[in-house]
Amino acid sequence: MRILILGGDGYLGWPTGMHLSAQGHEVLCVDNYLRRNLAREEDSEALFEVPNLHQRAALWQAVSGKELQVRIGDLCEWDFIAAVFQEFQPEALIHYAEQPSAPYSMKSRHAAGETLRNNLTVTFNVIQAVEAYAQGCHIIKLGTMGEYGTPNIDIEEGWLEVSHKGRQQRFLYPRQAGSLYHTTKVMDTDLLWFYVRMWGLRVTDLMQGPVYGVETHENKGHEELYPFFNYDELFGTVINRFMVQAVAGYPLTVYGKGGQTRGYLNIKDTLQCLRLSVEKPAKEGELRIFNQFVETFSVNQIAEKVQASGARLGLKVEVKHLPNPRKEMEEHYYNPVHSGLLELGLKAHPLTDSVLDEMMRLIIRYKDNINRDAIFRGVKWKK
């Protein structure tokens, strides 16, 4: 299948590109290095250097014998995205091409405005490009579990059947997100759902939880093919960040009570979910929604797991509760359904001790690269 990966340079975009290429799909990775450049501007460099996308494609070809195409440009520009679609004629696309950091989106008016502009414009252009040049192309959109927030009822898989005064209606599950970044994802869904209804697009929206890990089947033993591994508050997800803090001897920074609970998954499972979504597509006129995570943990539970992994490897890891710079519930009900991807065939990798210890050993090897000053930023949700 011809598969376009938008945001193909990213933490998930690049491993997805290799994974689908390894399965024999024809893959084109597109990126404008937005996240790479923002991370540099914010002094949020990854734990190890990551070659550019052309270099990575050449490295991947050397390792696998597979060609992976690359194109650099800004998907906010219509002329660029139109040319990509006209030339490549995608049968499926995976849309990761968004500013992905919640704290970045809350740090300033400028950062918030750029997040809104970039994320919505790319989603809009993707919809228009599919309609203009690739009708029937399956759009796989990365949403986030964060769109739902933390309601006091079970989080269903995308939809909610409501009974009200004796009548019934099925709605998109109501969303109220906890950051501007997450709110742009809610708006992405508004936009996609509208055009699914109007134009009969076929869309899969993957409501993903925070991802951890770095090693995948394709990059195992080839560290030059590893994705970005960020460990700072802006671009590092919490498990990855806490692991680096543990190695750096930097107390784990739990915000408030630490009861904030989310659904997590290993990067290997992200790749499985994407492949399953590609190979078993949504129907025309369908917005198919999956909640994409494997297990739920509170921040306190993650801190305990990281602490225990450190102890097994001879590190003394402290945990520090800080006043919460965010506005969020620190203790709450959380019971999200996540059966759709399991039914599609997902074989989940839980966060076991050996998974943690293997990650910890990798980070220890790169210990000298850790920039302690980059870890904590104290971005406040309300000034």
Next chain:
Amino acid sequence: MRILILGGDGYLGWPTGMHLSAQGHEVLCVDNYLRRNLAREEDSEALFEVPNLHQRAALWQAVSGKELQVRIGDLCEWDFIAAVFQEFQPEALIHYAEQPSAPYSMKSRHAAGETLRNNLTVTFNVIQAVEAYAQGCHIIKLGTMGEYGTPNIDIEEGWLEVSHKGRQQRFLYPRQAGSLYHTTKVMDTDLLWFYVRMWGLRVTDLMQGPVYGVETHENKGHEELYPFFNYDELFGTVINRFMVQAVAGYPLTVYGKGGQTRGYLNIKDTLQCLRLSVEKPAKEGELRIFNQFVETFSVNQIAEKVQASGARLGLKVEVKHLPNPRKEMEEHYYNPVHSGLLELGLKAHPLTDSVLDEMMRLIIRYKDNINRDAIFRGVKWKK
């Protein structure tokens, strides 16, 4: 009170400005003539000439003795909006500054993209400007009943209490709109609701139905103070448009079965609703939502009323059912609550025979201005 009217040149913006000025408020009308210019580009001129905003302010001062300030500029530009807020220090603002046409938003990729960009950017800038320069300022945002679409359950006033598997949660009423324009209004609400929760903004969201009429208390007897009266498919609302079609001998164009039902209100009631919202503001950290309409009609019922009014004035009015160019339900359940503004003090003006006949007489006087070619555009929701 110092009240900023964003989109102060528009069909509703200008009458609102005069109305609040007449009540003794200090009013600043801001506009970039976006809608005026779009209407010209589309050959959708109003039924009569409308002076520019500076001219209208001078005319209003001559009639009322009240000063009404004017400023022309683009609220998408941060430097402009920041200067407006810093200098005027609004205590309340009314945000009408959006591309307001559903068919325009569906006519081309360019029109859709500009609608999305303009509407979201202005709303975002308004939020940021309030936070930066006018904390505590009450934001009154024009939403639309069209955000809700036509669900099979009662439409509550902004919020929905959901019982699910034995637990309860109050959600923003789930929205699924029928045009890109209406979808940008859903996204406006997402954005406002997010920042209400994060920053404690005070917001009133007025979910307004289609408005009809032209005469208000302030412009009565002063036709030079009338607002835009558009009668084409792009910028004319359905009652106004059908009245002009009746006068022009142009059969009333009912789409499909004509059972599409919406909530309507007289422009005089829009002004009351706005004044009531200004004078009885939302609380800090509150998103207050009112469904702003007076009575519901199907398109068939409106056609019958216009036909009857024509007959009373000696006009033979035909009704023609066309294949529906839109994607919408032509027969549906529709039972929206609208008690909030009545409780606040709204004295509604229903669509009586005499209201219809008075409008019809006005249009007859301007009959020679009607451009028959402008009426029907056939904008299709799906190409």
